[in-house]
Amino acid sequence: MSKATEIISPEHGAADPHDTHDGHHDHHAPSGIMRWVLTTNHKDIGTLYLWFAFIMFLVGGAMAMVIRAELFQPGLQIVEPNFFNQMTTVHGLIMVFGAVMPAFTGLANWLVPMMIGAPDMALPRMNNWSFWILPFAFTILLASLFVEGGGPAFGWTFYAPLSTTYSGDSTALFVFSVHIMGISSIMGAINVIVTIVNMRAPGMTWMKMPLFVWTWLITAFLLIAVMPVLAGAVTMVLTDKFFGTSFFDAAGGGDPVMFQHIFWFFGHPEVYIMILPAFGIISQIVPTFARKPLFGYASMVYATASIALLSFIVWAHHMFTTGMPVAAEMFFMFATMLISVPTGVKVFNWVATMWRGSMTFEVPMLFALAFIVLFTIGGLSGLMLAITPVDFQYHDTYFVVAHFHYVLVTGAIFSIMAAVYYWIPKWTGRMFDVTLAKWHFWCSLISVNVLFFPMHFVGLAGMPRRIPDYALQFADFNKWISLGGFAFGLSQLIFLVVMIKACRKQGEPVSDRVWEGAEGLEWEIPSPAPYHTFETPPVVK
Amino acid sequence: MAGSNSALVTKLVVIVAGMFAFGFALVPLYDVFCDITGINGKTNTTAAVFNAAEVDESRTVTVEFITRTHTGMPWEFRAQTKRVKVHPGELNMVEFYVRNPASRDMVAQAIPSVSPGQAALYLNKTECFCFNSQPLVAGGESLMPMRFYVDPQLPDDITYFTVQYTLFDVTSKGADDKQTNNNPFLTTFAQN
Numbered sequence: 001m002s003k004a005t006e007i008i009s010p011e012h013g014a015a016d017p018h019d020t021h022d023g024h025h026d027h028h029a030p031s032g033i034m035r036w037v038l039t040t041n042h043k044d045i046g047t048l049y050l051w052f053a054f055i056m057f058l059v060g061g062a063m064a065m066v067i068r069a070e071l072f073q074p075g076l077q078i079v080e081p082n083f084f085n086q087m088t089t090v091h092g093l094i095m096v097f098g099a100v101m102p103a104f105t106g107l108a109n110w111l112v113p114m115m116i117g118a119p120d121m122a123l124p125r126m127n128n129w130s131f132w133i134l135p136f137a138f139t140i141l142l143a144s145l146f147v148e149g150g151g152p153a154f155g156w157t158f159y160a161p162l163s164t165t166y167s168g169d170s171t172a173l174f175v176f177s178v179h180i181m182g183i184s185s186i187m188g189a190i191n192v193i194v195t196i197v198n199m200r201a202p203g204m205t206w207m208k209m210p211l212f213v214w215t216w217l218i219t220a221f222l223l224i225a226v227m228p229v230l231a232g233a234v235t236m237v238l239t240d241k242f243f244g245t246s247f248f249d250a251a252g253g254g255d256p257v258m259f260q261h262i263f264w265f266f267g268h269p270e271v272y273i274m275i276l277p278a279f280g281i282i283s284q285i286v287p288t289f290a291r292k293p294l295f296g297y298a299s300m301v302y303a304t305a306s307i308a309l310l311s312f313i314v315w316a317h318h319m320f321t322t323g324m325p326v327a328a329e330m331f332f333m334f335a336t337m338l339i340s341v342p343t344g345v346k347v348f349n350w351v352a353t354m355w356r357g358s359m360t361f362e363v364p365m366l367f368a369l370a371f372i373v374l375f376t377i378g379g380l381s382g383l384m385l386a387i388t389p390v391d392f393q394y395h396d397t398y399f400v401v402a403h404f405h406y407v408l409v410t411g412a413i414f415s416i417m418a419a420v421y422y423w424i425p426k427w428t429g430r431m432f433d434v435t436l437a438k439w440h441f442w443c444s445l446i447s448v449n450v451l452f453f454p455m456h457f458v459g460l461a462g463m464p465r466r467i468p469d470y471a472l473q474f475a476d477f478n479k480w481i482s483l484g485g486f487a488f489g490l491s492q493l494i495f496l497v498v499m500i501k502a503c504r505k506q507g508e509p510v511s512d513r514v515w516e517g518a519e520g521l522e523w524e525i526p527s528p529a530p531y532h533t534f535e536t537p538p539v540v541k
Numbered sequence: 542m543a544g545s546n547s548a549l550v551t552k553l554v555v556i557v558a559g560m561f562a563f564g565f566a567l568v569p570l571y572d573v574f575c576d577i578t579g580i581n582g583k584t585n586t587t588a589a590v591f592n593a594a595e596v597d598e599s600r601t602v603t604v605e606f607i608t609r610t611h612t613g614m615p616w617e618f619r620a621q622t623k624r625v626k627v628h629p630g631e632l633n634m635v636e637f638y639v640r641n642p643a644s645r646d647m648v649a650q651a652i653p654s655v656s657p658g659q660a661a662l663y664l665n666k667t668e669c670f671c672f673n674s675q676p677l678v679a680g681g682e683s684l685m686p687m688r689f690y691v692d693p694q695l696p697d698d699i700t701y702f703t704v705q706y707t708l709f710d711v712t713s714k715g716a717d718d719k720q721t722n723n724n725p726f727l728t729t730f731a732q733n
């Protein structure tokens with residue numbers, strides 16, 4: 001990695017200070033709102049993606065608050081069960097497709113061209129499309145909550161026959177919104193692949209690419225492999241429900257269990273789509289603040305590729321209780337456990353990177369360290385769930401909810417926050433409000449554990465997920481969980497304030513390198529990053 | 542470094558189209574896979590031919606029959622014989638009683654499922670009401686026969702298996718022989 005950073009940058013030092021204003025080069029660019037609607041600039045589109053993801057994060061978070069308010073006490077007090085089901089369903093869909101995935105795509109837009117020395121994404125007009133169809137997808141999804149009969153209430157996994165036989169007419173809206181989200185993701189993924197394959201600066205060989213670029217390249221391949229399968233699955237649900245086919249209807253020769261196979265063939269690679277870019281982010285941040293090159297760069301690349309390949313042969317571990325033959329359960333159990341090997345390689349590499357490093361604890365590093373510890377907890381509970389016989393007990397309980405929130409909230413979301421804190425000084429040219437950011441970190445860290453850790457206990461004790469009521473013995477833990485949830489939700493408003501202040505360019509100007517130990521092409525250009533960078537490719541030695 | 546963008550985009554779009562097709566190809570692949578391995582508990586959907594092979598008197602297998610009706614299906618449906626002990630290789634017959642208590646003519650389709658699933662490969666039905674949909678006039682009742690033999694190749698560790706029939710209301714889809722094929726497309730469009 002250190003080799004990749006000996007760079008001759010034509011931009012560096014040559015930039016006129018006036019050049020650093022956004023849009024300076026674009027004398028004919030539209031202004032106001034049309035600038036954002038018509039933009040093909042990777043930085044603008046990255047910003048749009050990130051703000052969109054943040055808004056969706058708050059919307060999905062508000063739904064989580066409804067869920068936790070209802071579960072604050074046993075019994076039904078605030079919402080109807082059908083509305084509760086809509087909240088769990090749409091919360092999941094929004095967080096997966098509206099918050100985590102667009103946030104990663106936004107980071108890819110901002111960072112991939114800057115990291116490989118490219119002037120922009122390879123397909124800038126398609127880039128504009130892939131962002132601007134997303135607001136329509138989520139408007140359709142959210143509007144479905146207000147139609148007669150309510151929105152989707154069958155869980156984000158939309159198992160047949162819940163989604164085909166027992167769902168409302170708004171299922172059509174759900175299907176179309178998922179189609180649009182899928183098209184958006186596929187276009188974004190194609191753009192990332194073409195950019196990385198064709199637009200690397202001279203000398204930027206494969207094994208010099210920063211790990212964020214590597215992990216995103218592999219993620220993009222996962223996306224184009226499985227998003228079309230999701231599109232197929234929702235299409236089959238649509239035709240089963242409205243056009244009389246029987247893909248998942250046993251009476252017509254179909255099979256509802258087949259739905260789960262098709263869904264999880266998409267669904268399991270999908271969970272790696274949501275975590276591989278996080279691995280890339282942590283692999284950028286930890287070396288910076290440990291002031292050491294990343295330990296085991298090549299093994300990180302191979303581990304990422306191994307995880308991606310293994311993700312295609314483990315899907316049925318979500319379905320151990322459907323009555324599979326023992327041989328199949330054994331296969332999926334061991335294949336799942338095998339994934340912990342490359343994942344372990346990554347965790348140990350991060351720890352080895354920090355070993356005897358000159359560590360400092362700036363805000364991005366705090367989030368990265370929290371990621372390493374808490375993601376590992378999520379990984380270990382995943383290993384417990386992989387064991388077939390115990391999965392029969394854990395299946396569909398709050399233990400599963402605890403597991404995937406540890407990997408997605410303290411994993412994916414924390415990595416996104418780490419990334420934003422790490423790179424936003426480069427984007428705005430100003431340091432964010434560090435005091436508030438530390439408040440954000442510590443409030444989030446404590447509340448997120450109050451929120452999710454007790455879920456392990458109630459899950460092991462048998463509390464089922466996706467139910468608006470629970471047995472009395474779970475009352476105390478649920479009260480704590482809800483309080484943690486409200487605190488975590490409020491903590492994100494601190495993040496909102498920090499981001500608004502940062503985008504208004506309040507704060508001290510930063511140097512080009514921003515962080516003392518930062519290495520990579522994006523730190524060679526001026527801060528804030530000019531609207532156009534690397535119009536002449538840098539030479540990477 | 543720069544290759545052709547359009548060539549690469551074309552390749553990637555082909556992958557996307559291929560994976561979309563693969564999602565649908567999973568449907569027949571799933572059926573074929575389950576047919577070959579018998580892991581889904583699905584039984585033969587057309588009549589098997591009974592060739593009077595040697596009856597294995599040394600083994601006795603208990604076959605249990607359970608019935609249920611799908612949600613919203615008003616028919617009475619029960620097995621006249623709850624449990625039968627058979628020798629592998631001998632031909633047996635059991636009967637199922639159905640009554641349509643509704644005030645309208647209805648059509649039902651029975652879907653079998655065998656547990657443990659591995660036994661499904663060795664359950665050969667020479668006659669079954671589940672091969673066709675079953676119409677019944679309002680208030681009508683009927684005894685439906687099912688003839689089967691257990692393949693002597695049945696693994697030794699299986700001494701007991703359960704055959705479950707679920708009765709679905711397919712009145713709106715009309716009386717057709719949907720079990721003669723497994724393709725959901727064909728079953729839908731064949732009626733038109």
